[in-house]
Amino acid sequence: MHIPTLHAPFSRINNLLYKSYLPKIMNAALEIELFELLACGSKTSKEIAESLKTDEPITEALLNVLVAIGLLDLNDGQYCLTAFSQDYMLKSSEANQITAIQSFSGSLGPFDNLVQALTSGPTRFNNKMWTTEQAVLNMEQSAKAGMIQNVVSFITALPEFAACRKMCDLAGNIGYYSFALLNENNNLRAHVYDLLEVCELAERLKGKEPNLNRVNFHAYDIESGDSFGCGYDLFFCSHFLYEYGATRDLTGFLKTVNQSMKIGGVFVSNHISSNISGENYLTLTIVELMTRLMGYPTHQLPEKVLKEALSEVGFGDFTVRQPSEKTAFPTLLLSAVKLKEA
Numbered sequence: 001m002h003i004p005t006l007h008a009p010f011s012r013i014n015n016l017l018y019k020s021y022l023p024k025i026m027n028a029a030l031e032i033e034l035f036e037l038l039a040c041g042s043k044t045s046k047e048i049a050e051s052l053k054t055d056e057p058i059t060e061a062l063l064n065v066l067v068a069i070g071l072l073d074l075n076d077g078q079y080c081l082t083a084f085s086q087d088y089m090l091k092s093s094e095a096n097q098i099t100a101i102q103s104f105s106g107s108l109g110p111f112d113n114l115v116q117a118l119t120s121g122p123t124r125f126n127n128k129m130w131t132t133e134q135a136v137l138n139m140e141q142s143a144k145a146g147m148i149q150n151v152v153s154f155i156t157a158l159p160e161f162a163a164c165r166k167m168c169d170l171a172g173n174i175g176y177y178s179f180a181l182l183n184e185n186n187n188l189r190a191h192v193y194d195l196l197e198v199c200e201l202a203e204r205l206k207g208k209e210p211n212l213n214r215v216n217f218h219a220y221d222i223e224s225g226d227s228f229g230c231g232y233d234l235f236f237c238s239h240f241l242y243e244y245g246a247t248r249d250l251t252g253f254l255k256t257v258n259q260s261m262k263i264g265g266v267f268v269s270n271h272i273s274s275n276i277s278g279e280n281y282l283t284l285t286i287v288e289l290m291t292r293l294m295g296y297p298t299h300q301l302p303e304k305v306l307k308e309a310l311s312e313v314g315f316g317d318f319t320v321r322q323p324s325e326k327t328a329f330p331t332l333l334l335s336a337v338k339l340k341e342a
């Protein structure tokens with residue numbers, strides 16, 4: 001698989017595209033009378049959701065977008081109006097600009113049903129959303145705008161990489177990260193585990209891929225407790241553990257990862273974390289709102305949560321690369337060595 005060399009960061013345009021969602025988001029906040037509520041004093045997200053009778057996780061994600069654009073402040077868990085929202089977002093303000101804001105309808109897209117989701121809760125999450133041909137091709141294409149390059153440069157710089165012979169790419173989709181890593185180590189073989197439908201797409205779409213003879217696709221469903229093989233000296237997991245970090249047993253899952261690896265093997269995580277700053281911050285608050293709207297708990301796996309769970313089950317010697325400002329959807333790259341059996 002050829003990995004393009006990039007000459008400019010995609011994040012700059014990606015951040016502008018995400019800003020185009022803001023009119024819908026601001027108008028939803030106006031429609032549920034959020035600013036009017038906070039005119040009476042600061043409140044926690046739980047208190048706000050209770051007063052407005054809205055879904056709490058979605059409300060909290062909405063509040064964090066509004067903080068990112070300066071319409072609210074957040075201090076010690078309490079959200080309050082800023083000078084800006086006091087002047088322009090309150091009906092009682094002589095200078096209010098509510099009509100002007102309402103005249104921007106915003107782009108059609110994921111936030112068209114935001115008010116409905118706030119008041120009635122999210123839609124049921126469709127866990128097959130990644131299994132269509134268009135979805136897998138979109139994910140691969142999106143990863144080529146900096147993410148694959150970042151992952152490859154991080155993993156190839158690990159001292160263990162040159163000696164790696166067998167890797168697992170868990171929930172690896174059609175294998176684009178694996179193919180990129182095989183280019184860098186001629187002795188490496190990859191085992192990609194993903195849902196049956198995705199493996200079938202991979203067999204078809206990757207039929208002519210160089211190095212296909214060094215990749216095996218395995219049908220795997222985490223919900224069924226399927227095995228994902230053993231004897232790995234590299235275990236890669238990308239954009240898959242968010243739900244485990246938030247609402248499920250991350251430690252228990254990482255214990256099974258430990259058991260599938262050799263001592264001295266290296267686990268690598270590629271996930272959006274919670275410590276994002278700069279231009280990408282607003283984009284990731286919007287991604288989080290979009291995620292909760294779809295009925296999925298979160299799109300963030302905090303570094304602390306991941307490290308604590310890994311440490312509990314026999315991993316250590318962490319290497320961390322903080323999210324890059326240049327990458328759209330910047331992730332935290334973290335490697336951990338298996339020091340002992342879990």
Ligand SMILES: C[S@@+](CC[C@H](N)C(=O)[O-])C[C@H]1O[C@@H](n2cnc3c(N)ncnc32)[C@H](O)[C@@H]1O
Nearest residue numbers: 130171172173194195198220221222223238239
């Ligand atoms: C967000 S994608 C990440 C794909 C790839 N690892 C990446 O970083 O681009 C999540 C992946 O998890 C897979 N997946 C979703 N539910 C799964 C399940 N129950 N068991 C195994 N894989 C699943 C999807 O098919 C998809 O390939």
